[in-house]
Amino acid sequence: MPSPxxxxxxxxxxxxxxxxxxxxxxxxxxxxxxxxxxxxxFRAITHLELRESQSxxxxxxxxxxxxxxxxxxxHPVSLKTVLMDVLSTSGLxxxxxxxxxxxxxxxxxxxxxxxxTGLYNRRLFAESFEKELNRARRYGLPLGIVIMDxxxxxxxxxxxxxxxxxxxLRAAATTFQKALRTSDSAFRIGGDEFALxxxxxxxxxxxxxxxxxxxxxxxxxxxLQLAFAVTMDHGVANFPQDGDQxxxxxxxxxxxxxxxxxxxxxxxxxxxxxxxxxxxxxxAAVQSPISISAGRTSExxxxxxxxxxxxxxxxxxxQAHAPIPEVAFAVQRKAERVSMIxxxxxxxxxxxxxxxxxxLDLGFGGVALEFEQPEELAESILAILHVPILPPVRVYLRPxxxxxxxxxxxxxxxxxxx
Numbered sequence: 001m002p003s004p005x006x007x008x009x010x011x012x013x014x015x016x017x018x019x020x021x022x023x024x025x026x027x028x029x030x031x032x033x034x035x036x037x038x039x040x041x042f043r044a045i046t047h048l049e050l051r052e053s054q055s056x057x058x059x060x061x062x063x064x065x066x067x068x069x070x071x072x073x074x075h076p077v078s079l080k081t082v083l084m085d086v087l088s089t090s091g092l093x094x095x096x097x098x099x100x101x102x103x104x105x106x107x108x109x110x111x112x113x114x115x116x117t118g119l120y121n122r123r124l125f126a127e128s129f130e131k132e133l134n135r136a137r138r139y140g141l142p143l144g145i146v147i148m149d150x151x152x153x154x155x156x157x158x159x160x161x162x163x164x165x166x167x168x169l170r171a172a173a174t175t176f177q178k179a180l181r182t183s184d185s186a187f188r189i190g191g192d193e194f195a196l197x198x199x200x201x202x203x204x205x206x207x208x209x210x211x212x213x214x215x216x217x218x219x220x221x222x223x224l225q226l227a228f229a230v231t232m233d234h235g236v237a238n239f240p241q242d243g244d245q246x247x248x249x250x251x252x253x254x255x256x257x258x259x260x261x262x263x264x265x266x267x268x269x270x271x272x273x274x275x276x277x278x279x280x281x282x283x284a285a286v287q288s289p290i291s292i293s294a295g296r297t298s299e300x301x302x303x304x305x306x307x308x309x310x311x312x313x314x315x316x317x318x319q320a321h322a323p324i325p326e327v328a329f330a331v332q333r334k335a336e337r338v339s340m341i342x343x344x345x346x347x348x349x350x351x352x353x354x355x356x357x358x359x360l361d362l363g364f365g366g367v368a369l370e371f372e373q374p375e376e377l378a379e380s381i382l383a384i385l386h387v388p389i390l391p392p393v394r395v396y397l398r399p400x401x402x403x404x405x406x407x408x409x410x411x412x413x414x415x416x417x418x
Contacts (some may be wrong), residue, residue, distance in 0.1 A: 019079035026059070033111040034059075046087065062086050114188040116166060117173035123188035125195050129246050132197050136239050144198035144206035147253040148213070151231045151261065153192040159227070168221065168230060175217040175232075178210065203238045204339060210234040214240040234259045338362055345387040357412075359387060367397065368414040374410055377402075380417060 019381055026034050035052030042048065042055050050058070066082040112124040120128070129145070136143040150168065157165040172194060176186035185197045198206055210232075210373040217232050235257025338361060345359035347369055357369040367385065377399045385393045397414035 008275070019083065023063075023079060029111075029403045031056075036111065058086065058090070072160040089350060108267045117169055117188050119173050119176070119186050119188040119194070121187065122189040125189055125197075126246075128185060128187075128197060132199055133239060133244075133246055133249075136199070137244065141200050142202045142381050143236050144196075144201035144203070144209075145239075145249050145253050146196040146198065146206060146210055146234050147237075148194045148196070148210075148232050148234045148255050149190075149257065151233050151264075152228060153230060155228065156226065156230060164224065167224060171224070172217065172232070175213055175220050178220070179213045179216045201238075202235060203241065204341060206236045206238060210236060213319045214252065233257060233264065235260055260398060345385075347386065348384040350382060357383075359385060360411065366400075366413065367395075369414060370405075371412070375412070377412060381414075383414075 026037070029037070032052075035056045038055035038059050039050060039052045042050050044059060047261070050105040056171070062079070062083050065086055066077055066079060068086075069077040069082060112120055114121045132143055135141070150172065153165065153168060156168055169188075169192065173188075176194070178195070180186060180196070183199050184201075186196075190194045196209075198209065201209070213234070214232050218229070221230060235253040235255065237243070237253035237256065239249060242252040243249050289416045340359045340361055347357045347359055347367070349357060355371075355375070357371050357375075360368040360370050362368075362385070367383075368381075379398060381397050381399070383395055383397050385395060387393075394415050398417045399412045399414050401413040402411065
């Protein structure tokens with residue numbers, strides 16, 4: 001607060017304050033956006049059609065003239081005065097009009113967004129990625145990047161026309177609005193290609209988000225009543241595990257997207273009407289149909305579905321930096337699992353309670369357990385689950401897959417049985 005009697009700087013008139021704000025804002029814009037705005041601004045106050053290059057040159061003349069007059073007069077000269085001087089001597093001024101500041105913000109927004117979907121565009125993606133990467137390096141935080149594209153999008157355009165394809169793209173944008181956190185950002189970087197930036201997100205969280213987006217996208221597309229399923233494929237990369245440079249992380253995410261597509265859609269080229277079912281990853285994944293009971297539900301799992309699950313499990317394990325399972329998923333999950341990593345969730349195995357395992361995730365259909373030492377689990381085991389919020393739960397489990405991790409522990413995926 002100024003002391004009593006101290007001189008108070010005079011407040012600028014509204015027009016002068018606006019022009020000072022305009023000059024400061026233009027400094028923060030890139031060359032293209034600055035030229036686009038100035039072209040419209042000078043059109044409004046002169047009624048002349050100037051090229052962007054001419055508009056940029058005229059503005060540079062205004063700034064130069066201001067410096068010259070300020071040095072000559074030894075006191076600051078307002079931008080309004082200089083602007084009128086330059087326009088008058090150039091023979092351009094006709095109807096002086098002050099453009100609304102909202103117009104500048106609108107042009108600035110249009111320069112970084114995709115007009116069809118409203119998502120940020122590829123140019124802003126590159127800038128934002130570098131900023132988030134620098135922040136992650138500075139504070140030692142994880143950063144996730146997801147590259148996504150639409151499977152069978154070309155078929156939508158071919159069968160229903162491009163207006164319907166545009167609706168599918170807008171549905172993708174709506175999906176991101178529903179599924180992402182406020183700290184996350186979504187970008188349209190190509191025709192049907194998208195990128196997500198996920199600050200403070202590790203690999204497991206990024207993969208879970210990718211699966212959630214797939215489910216939300218399917219629900220968002222339902223009103224279009226397409227004759228075939230259009231899905232979102234994704235590839236995930238994380239800083240710092242997969243690299244510390246933006247081009248490295250994008251390359252890793254692209255490679256994993258390709259592997260994900262190959263694992264899930266390798267057979268669709270031969271028969272587009274079929275659900276995507278890749279060949280089996282291992283003979284253990286293809287057996288006779290298995291009957292699984294969970295509560296009151298019971299289903300048969302076909303060899304084709306077992307093969308598809310095997311290949312998809314391999315792709316997801318690779319994205320999560322884990323070895324491909326020795327015995328892959330052979331049953332369908334009933335619902336999305338909730339990760340228990342980072343909690344004190346555990347399970348007591350057997351009637352005697354002498355064995356203990358960590359609970360890695362939990363869902364309606366089953367649970368994933370991790371043991372420090374090798375374990376031989378029976379076809380049906382008793383377990384008491386201790387997880388946050390819930391009281392201890394006594395369940396019977398059937399192991400359906402197992403693998404050894406890179407750290408030397410042993411993991412089992414188990415289905416609930418009645």
